[in-house]
Amino acid sequence: MLHGRGGSIGCIAVDNPDIEEIFMLAAHVDLSAIQLLIAPYDFRIHPLPAEKASDPAWLPERYRDLQTKMLAVLPSSDPAIFPPAAPQVEE
Known part of the structure; x- marks a missing residue:
């Protein structure tokens, strides 16, 4: 729910x-x-987690599939959703 x-x-x-x-x-x-995608974080802007021996065998493929679906729905380069970062001001 x-x-x-x-x-x-x-x-x-x-x-x-x-x-x-x-x-x-x-x-x-x-x-x-x-389409509802449930993931630990946004795979459009975060790299897929490194595979661990303790992970279920199906997990890496599931993460790749989620990333593909996320990018197909809304590419990470869309400036309306991910506006360019403000320039950093050095002190």
Whole structure:
């Protein structure tokens, strides 16, 4: 379950304003057009984690698949989503 109020046991909880935005966006599209990707972090801007011997055998392929799907939906170079960083000012 994905829900608001920011805390949960066993569900994915987000703050109320964020869940309201998700529900409003979902209400304006065909539900078959919605794809929910659940990952430990955004693989468009973070490298895939290094494989560990203790990982399940299927995990590296799952992470690659998630990264491919994330990049297909919204490339990391989209300036509307990932604006260029402000120049750093040296002191």
